[in-house]
Amino acid sequence: MKIGYCRTSTHSQDHALQLDALQKAGCDRIFVETASGTKADRPQLAEAMAYARAGDQIVCYSLSRMARSVRHLLDIGDELRSRQIGLVSLTEAIDTSTPGGRLVFTILAAMSQMEVELLRERTRAGLEAARARGRVGGRPRSLDATKLTVARTLAAEGTMTMAEIAEHIGVAPSTIYRYLPGGRSGLAA
Template structure:
């Protein structure tokens, strides 16, 4: 079965351009989302992924209508490939049901992996440079050394419950337990 997917970002936008092209491409069933591409879950895309089967072909008007990012597209394409589903993008003329289309997809996936590796490398270099300058990463502690020592005293004396100590210091019980554990 040839299944089409269209997406427009807002209710004011019209999906007719996409759906007309998908109809012309021979799509037997269409799924249309009215949602931002930035949303992780789009109801009609989720429904489509539930019904698509081995031997089906998913057709989109343009790649950016399907995925939120290069990585998201690669993940979706890998999911389709693992289910034996072909993929066509009309505007980019990409067709994974042909050897050339598979090659284009693999180059696309390699570029996405390269981009992830570069980001990871730059992030690690930035963190190392910050550490070398004495910057400590992470969220600042809500409690100082004096507060932790006092909390430990209160906890050991059993004068207050953990919840009462947490309320007194305006933190969660988990923070109290972590504080006690880290001062031993």
């Protein structure tokens, strides 16, 4: 029996490409999951592996859909091999039920891990280069210096509640309290 496993990392990604390929490969049952590949705890993967019996094959679109780390991928391969279950990757054309397939599986798993590490390295280098140019990532502050001055002035006057001040300058009351700990009484300190 061919058992398909399909995974995307986020809900905004589409499973269609993988599902089409798994159906075309003749999978009798397909387990679909939306979870990060870095998570070892993926319920649909666990269910697919528990469902498989000796002589079955677990089919995935790509090895990167099974796991992101070489160690996890090799652990999955070892467990399946010990249970006499094959692992087939459609993109890489690997079938671990053959000696050549096991060799290629191990080499490609190492290459996949290297690709992930290189991506992390490039991302880190890009962020450092951006910081060196004065660009900082993340969400912009909702309470800039001008709005903070207005909030302090209005709070000191005492004619408006903190909720009214927050509404007036367009932020949540919790933001005001984050910048003015203790509210009005914090201004006196």
